Amino acid sequence: MNPGKILLVEDNPDDVALTMRALKSHNITNEVIVAQDGVQAIDYLFGTKDRPAPTDLPAVVLLDLKLPKINGMEVLQRIRAEERTHLLPVVILTSSDEERDVIDGYKLGANSYVRKPVDFVEFTKAAQQLGLYWLLMNRSAPSPRGS
């Protein structure tokens, strides 16, 4: 299994628990880093004065849209704006079904848009499919060197 990390940007602790469980139930044991709001996500990816940015970026970012402080779209914008994370795979994982969100998400450069189902069984299936695809099948751009 790809040792890549998953960055899960999600403010709802229930959803975090359920997501982790879903991933585990399908033997996706990659390290999951949880950011509970947009600021934490940005801090993790780009580093702060207390903690430097990681040398290797996550294999995929699972991004919720409705976040406190900075919302998901802004995080996506920041990610795409930085050279370092410009090509980082981002999957928008949200409750929203609004056309506007889908369009804006793709416009800002998301790689995929998935609506979180309420049915947990369906949710687990989705998590499995996402994990398999983005961690195994998909070939991401290599991490930029010297950063």
Place this chain on the structure above:
Amino acid sequence: MALRDWPIKHKLTAILLLISGLVLLLTSAAFVTYQVVTFRQTTRNNLSTRAQILAANSTAALAFANEADAREILSALKADPHLVAAALYDKDGHLFATYPAGLAAAALPPAPQADGYRFQPGRLIGFEPVAQGANDRLGTLYLESDTEAVYDSLRLSGIIAVLVMGVALLAAYFLAAALQGRISEPILALAGTAAAVSERQDYSVRAAKLGADELGVLTDAFNQMLGRIEEQERTLRSYATELEQRVAERTQELEKRAAELQAANSELDAFAYSVSHDLRAPLRSIDGFSQVLLEDYAARLDDAGRDSLHRVRAASQRMATLIDDLLKLARVTRAEMRTEPVNLSRMAQEIVLDIQRATPDRQVDIAITPGLETWGDSRLLRVALDNLLRNSWKYTGKQTQPRIEFTAVDENGGRVFAIKDNGAGFDMQYADKLFGVFQRLHSAAEFEGTGVGLATVRRIINRHGGRIWAEGTVGQGATFFFTL
């Protein structure tokens, strides 16, 4: 140009001239005629007198048959230039003496005719008896005078008459031209005022009243009319201003309402947006952790426990569907409508194909009338047709020979579309509840559903300005009619 169309000035002048001319003509003619008649009379009398005098003087010459004397008496006639010829006849009617002396006999009548004086063409002749006493006729005196004098006087009279007429007519003309103004000027003034008012549309002008005759009456009436027009104009203008004001007020009001509506819509927008996020998250938790319980504590749960958890999950999933359907309904109300031609038959066929693909194990007999077209928003109409067809598909689920029809009928000048199925149908008693939000006429055990589909369809049909209604029989089927 017809007399009718002449300017009044000219008409009046012409009439006056005509009358004057006619009068003068008649007067002159009468006068000239009178002149001529009296002159002829006078001439005849003169000739007669002269003849009588000469006859009296000639008696001696005739009695004594003295030709020389007779000739000499006659020669006295040369004093009168108009006397052309004269002759004396003896009592036997033979020519005795002539004047002028050498006049040919052929120029004179051969024998005396009846006594008396008469006019012949160009001549006045007369036969005067020469008699001594009453009974002794000695002979006849013949005088012939030309009528030059008459003609001369006639000519003179004529010329004078013509001259006088000419002068009089000229005078008449000038007088007429001068005086016709009395009549025509007021008329022209009135006409001028009328034309000016009409041209400039200035109704404050008034015509001057120049007299108390019929023209004065006309002027008064005219001025009155102008006054009334002016008043009406003023009233109209005030109405127009008032109307403008009201329209402006209403427009303002409408604009305010529109702004309010816009604000309400935006609020709804934001609301729907939050709903889609915030209400579903807890549902996910409920469902998720119930499943966790089922999975992790399966051993410690008995059937009742598991059943409870299943119900919890089912309920939360159902709520999610309800929320989604409500969101769809809200979106339908908000959406901007675009009107374009829509082929409903083709749309229905595509939808049916979709449904068939999702449930490949069901076979349903579909009959769609081709060429059903209309004007409307294709996205919204697709949602409506999708709902109706899926309903029909769902409710024929228990039929052995399920059949769905999509047709149209033209009646009362409009088109009524109909989607008919031979499925479970419904009780007509509750027909008015069909389209209510969350209203269902079947239990969830019989057929699943949220009761929002038809409400959505109705809202879409309403937005297209149409109506929707349904007829059904329990166990035999239902037909949904709609107009657009």
